[in-house]
Amino acid sequence: MxxxxxxxxxxxxxxxxxxxxxxxxxxxxxxxxxxxxxxxWLTGIPFRPSLGVLRPSFLDRSTDAKPLHTTAWLDGIRGVASFFVFIYHFQHLFHTSFYTGYGGNNGKNDYWLIQLPIIRLIFTGGPMVSVFWVLSEISLSLKPLKLARSQAWDKFADTMFSSVFRRGLRLYLPVLAVQVCVLLATLVGLFDRAAELRKNWPFYGTNEEMHERKESAWAQISDWSREMWAFSNSFRPIRPSYDVHLWTIQLEFRNSIILFATLVGFAKLRPLVRIRLTLVLYLYCVLVEEGDVALFIAGIGCAEFLLIREERSKHLPSTEKQESQQQSSRTKVLWAAVYILGLHLLSIPAGRYEYTPGYRSLVRFAAHFVKNTEVSIQRIGAAVFLFALCGSDYLRRVFETRLAIYAGKISFPLYIVHGPLTHILGIRLVPFFWSIVGDATLFQYEVGVILAFLVLAVLVVWVADIVMRTIDTPSVRFGRTLRSWCVGKS
Known part of the structure; x- marks a missing residue:
């Protein structure tokens, strides 16, 4: 036995x-x-070997029936901003006039409609990065602040642990996966034409930095590895040559950790005290010109404001809710004014802003408090713009459309793939279309650029959709699975 x-x-x-x-x-x-x-551990990664992965997700009608969640407009803004960044990173290779504002260059190439405030936001990338950072921190702050306001401290601690644990994986895993593809594309020569064009730049715009082709595969892999190692250090931000646009990822991670520390430090304060200290900390960051940190702190304030509005709406009797809705119609003009003010501040040009109508007096006033007036004004504009949207339901509607929500779903993948695809294909398409339509006149020049962008945009959106389903979403699931595996059963 x-x-x-x-x-x-x-x-x-x-x-x-x-x-x-x-x-x-x-x-x-x-x-x-x-x-x-x-x-x-690996169940969070859905392997889909079939060719069905190439089918764009927006063709799947089953996704249409999903109801919008209350903060869907945040995703919509993120999507619009991401696409505007893509437009900027393409068009700045072929133009320079967008650096100055309308009427800001003594009549020299300063009379284009795209140089006007608000309109120029479609073609400039810096303001959209500022919007990204406020948006990101609103999203990260909502749940912790809601738990803090309800004094659910066990859940608050678990939420903060999960956020800190998974943040690096959320940001860096998709980037690393795409950068491996960039390395492979380099090894097979897909960037060679872009490297040739850089030596004798044929366009009127920025000759954007990019990585060099090394003499051997091993040298290329070694160079890429060193670049990725340096990129992993968020305390020494760089512009990685394999995609210079990724500099924001390092700051996003570093400032997210600052945000989490701030949320923990402010959590048990009385709500009114927390709001006042958040405002003080925001103003301090602006005055010491830590504008990127200020945007993250602004996200805390906007999230708290959203929760206050939500709580008041729930506790109002039905009669008072009707009166409140009637009163809100009278405040639409006020919120619209705040909204337009935020967009105007966001629109400050990068060059000759001190001579640009609409900004001259503002720049002189701001110079008494900060040295880098243009960046400070722009970042204040991002905070004001998002604050207006937090306070006004009707202003959000344009960002709750199906197109905006879809753009939000692919926004992060689009951000990390558009740079490499622009160098691989975008700058090759422009000379191709010029060979068809010509480039002797300004009209022909612009037609070639626009046609190239339209073709590139289709490819970028398609690739971003694939990356969303095969890399980005699985990375989020992997982070959650890894967290559960590391923590174990309680």
Whole structure:
């Protein structure tokens, strides 16, 4: 008769000690246990080997029936801003006039409609980065602040742990996966034409920095590895040559950690005290010209404001709700004015802003408090713009459309793929279309640029959609799975 003592790991028998002392059985059980754990760990990654992965998600009608959540407009703004950044990073290769504002260059190339405030936001990238950062921190702050306001401290602690643990994975895993593809594309020569054009830049715009082709595959891999290692250090931000647009990722991660520390430090304060200290901290960051940190702090303030409005709406009696809705119609003009003010501040040009109508007096006033007036004004504009949207439901509607929400879903993948695709294909398409329509006149020049952008935009959106489903979403699931695996059962 055989006596058996069993232990289990992850639901798989680990040790089965029998009277014959079979070590082979024991080792097999250990192997099964490890394999079971690894299988569960990888379940967050949906492998889809079929060609169906190439089908864009917006063609799947099953996604249309999903109701919008209350903060869907945040995704919509993120999507619009991401696409505007893409437009900027393409058009600045072929133009320079967007650096100055309308009427800001003594009549020299300063009379284009695209140089006007608000309109120019479609073609400039810096303001959209500022909007990104406020948006990101509103999203990250909403749940912790809601738990803090309800004094659910156990859930608050668990939420903050999860946020800190997964933040780096959320930002860096998709980027790393795309950058591996960039390395492979470099090795097979897809960037060679862009490198040739850089040596004798044929366009009127910025000759954007990019990586060099090395003499051997090993040298290229070594160069890429050093670049990615430096890129991993968020305390020393760089513009990685394999995609210079990724500099924002390092600041996003670093400032997210600052945000989490601020949320923990402010959590148990009375709401009114927390709001006042958030405002003080925001103003301090603006005055010491840590504008990127100020935007993250502004996100806390906007999130708190959203929660206050939500709580007041829930607790109002039905009669008072009707009166409040009637009063809100009279405040639409006020919120619209704040909204337009934010957009105007966001629109300050990067060059000769001190001579640009609409900004001259503002710049002189701001110079008493900060040195880098243009960036400070722009970042204040981002905070004002988002604050207006937090206070006004009707202003959000344009960002709750199906197109805006879809753009929000692919916004991060679009951001990390548009740079490489522009260098691989975009700058090759422009000379191709010029060979068809000509480039002797300004009209022909612009037609070639616009046609190239339209073709590139289709490819970028398609690739971003694929990356969203195969890399970005699985990375989020992997972070959650890894967190659960590391924590274990409580």
């Amino acid at each position: 055989t006596s058996t003592a069993e232990r289990s790991l992850d639901g798989v028998p680990l040790l089965t000690a029998t009277s014959d002392g079979s070590m082979h059985t024991i080792m097999e059980r250990i192997k099964q246990a490890k394999q079971s754990g690894i299988r569960r």
